[in-house]
Amino acid sequence: MKEIQMHFRALKVAYMFKQHEIISLIGRFNCLTHLRLALKIKRDENMSKIKIYVASPYDAMLNRGFSLDEVMQVAKKTKKNAINYFLGFDFDYFSPVLEFGDKGLSRDVAMKSCFAELLMADFLYIGDGEFVNKSEGIYEEYRFCIENNIAVVFARREIREEFKQRLDAENSAKNAF
Numbered sequence: 001m002k003e004i005q006m007h008f009r010a011l012k013v014a015y016m017f018k019q020h021e022i023i024s025l026i027g028r029f030n031c032l033t034h035l036r037l038a039l040k041i042k043r044d045e046n047m048s049k050i051k052i053y054v055a056s057p058y059d060a061m062l063n064r065g066f067s068l069d070e071v072m073q074v075a076k077k078t079k080k081n082a083i084n085y086f087l088g089f090d091f092d093y094f095s096p097v098l099e100f101g102d103k104g105l106s107r108d109v110a111m112k113s114c115f116a117e118l119l120m121a122d123f124l125y126i127g128d129g130e131f132v133n134k135s136e137g138i139y140e141e142y143r144f145c146i147e148n149n150i151a152v153v154f155a156r157r158e159i160r161e162e163f164k165q166r167l168d169a170e171n172s173a174k175n176a177f
Helices: 002-016 019-028 033-046 068-085 096-100 107-119 136-147 157-176
Strands: 051-055 092-094 123-126 151-154
Touching: 002 033, 019 033, 019 123, 019 151, 051 068, 051 136, 068 092, 068 096, 068 123, 096 107, 107 136, 123 136, 123 157, 136 151, 136 157, 151 157
Parallel strands: 051 092, 051 123, 123 151
Antiparallel strands: none
């Protein structure tokens, strides 16, 4: 019965809202499963899959002496955690570290590639690894998503709050001048 109620709520949301509005709702209320289901329903209407961009630390780990292999293992684990977070949904998952982390790209080229991929994504998933909050790249991806109205889903509330406070401080500093 509970599953039927959730599906009914999802159908109502899919009928009442546009795709970008549902994505915005998910960004604010990502714990509500029926919203993610509504987005899947909306996507099925358009015959396209939801794309989840999975952020994991790269330079933050390499600069602390970790090997590329260790960085790739963390990226694989983060992607697996994202799949488990969205369990039951047939989404596409994209990890920039796994896709081009071993290509030897400069940081500027890599970040431009990341931003291009984010523009094609529906969500940015930020996991809960040890170096997530120390990663400038992940923070830049977060800021880019906020500026471009791309939903962000955090595995841990503490990281979300830390990133939000940092962004608020940056915005306050900009407005002060």
